[in-house]
Amino acid sequence: xxGVVQSPRYKIIEKKQPVAFWCNPISGHNTLYWYLQNLGQxxxxxxxxxxxxxxxxxxxxKDRFSAERLKGVDSTLKIQPAELGDSAVYLCxxxxxxxxxxxxxxxxxxxxxxx
Amino acid sequence: xQSVTQLDSQVPVFEEAPVELRCNYSSSVSVYLFWYVxxxxxxxxxxxxxxxxSTLVKGINxxxxxxxxxxxxxHLRKPSVHISDTAExxxxxxxxxxxxxxxxxxGTKLTVNP
Numbered sequence: 001x002x003g004v005v006q007s008p009r010y011k012i013i014e015k016k017q018p019v020a021f022w023c024n025p026i027s028g029h030n031t032l033y034w035y036l037q038n039l040g041q042x043x044x045x046x047x048x049x050x051x052x053x054x055x056x057x058x059x060x061x062k063d064r065f066s067a068e069r070l071k072g073v074d075s076t077l078k079i080q081p082a083e084l085g086d087s088a089v090y091l092c093x094x095x096x097x098x099x100x101x102x103x104x105x106x107x108x109x110x111x112x113x114x115x
Numbered sequence: 116x117q118s119v120t121q122l123d124s125q126v127p128v129f130e131e132a133p134v135e136l137r138c139n140y141s142s143s144v145s146v147y148l149f150w151y152v153x154x155x156x157x158x159x160x161x162x163x164x165x166x167x168x169s170t171l172v173k174g175i176n177x178x179x180x181x182x183x184x185x186x187x188x189x190h191l192r193k194p195s196v197h198i199s200d201t202a203e204x205x206x207x208x209x210x211x212x213x214x215x216x217x218x219x220x221x222g223t224k225l226t227v228n229p
Contacts, residue, residue, distance in 0.1 A: 004158070042119075042205050042219030043159070056216065091158060100147050100209030101166050104217060106158030 002026065004107035006092050012113045018080035021110045025073065025094030032069055033104060034077050035091040043091055049075065050097060079112075087114045117142040117208045119220035127226045130198055136191040136223045138206030146208040148189040149217070150180055153203040162204075165189065176200070201227045 005024040013019050025032050030051050035043035046065070048056040051072035060067065064083070069075040079086055089111050093104040122137040140146065147166050151159040163174025170182040180191045189206060206220045 040124075040221065042207070042221050043217075044219070045216055048216070093158075100211065100216070101164075103161050103164065106151075106160070108156070108158045 006107035016081040021077045023075045023092030029094035031095045031097035033093040037089040082114045117218045121220035125224045138189045140208045145211040149207040151205045196227045
């Protein structure tokens with residue numbers, strides 16, 4: 001089966017500009033996650049979706065970050081405006097859901113550089 | 116809340132040598148435990164997981180890990196490493212019966228030298 005697809009793989013923008021990342025999860029996976037991975041750190045959850053509903057967005061900086069998952073499949077994560085400290089890798093993952101025992105499958109990530 | 120400590124940020128070893136990557140966790144509830152591997156410019160891939168049952172878990176690529184509840188540890192081992200094992204390894208925990216939130220450690224960079 002196809003894995004989690006993310007685009008773009010790399011993005012370089014000037015600070016204060018907007019940016020968007022796209023994720024297509026594995027077919028049939030109801031749960032979708034966005035993670036932030038800073039250099040030298042493990043991933044940190046930004047937001048989790050169950051189908052179309054954001055069930056955990058407590059770590060999402062809502063003043064500048066937004067996300068959506070229309071129709072419960074693809075998802076978009078947006079930053080507006082971007083700041084220098086947003087430079088990181090943004091990872092998308094999906095799982096079949098049903099509890100913490102389910103394996104999360106990760107995409108290759110989008111590496112964002114804010115100049 | 117859960118937290119994960121990976122005791123070594125970098126581990127250099129020679130090819131065919133054994134390796135152990137250490138992971139300790141903290142949690143007020145029972146947890147599921149995972150090890151993920153990340154190759155350069157790639158996403159994370161599951162190596163193995165402990166859900167219940169036998170405390171010795173075998174995973175892909177010859178890796179295994181042992182869950183020690185009394186020491187709250189989940190160390191990863193491989194008896195003989197290859198150059199291709201060079202990667203970043205992440206230990207993660209998820210609370211049982213709760214949210215699906217994975218909490219990751221900071222990672223251990225394993226470098227296998229010829």
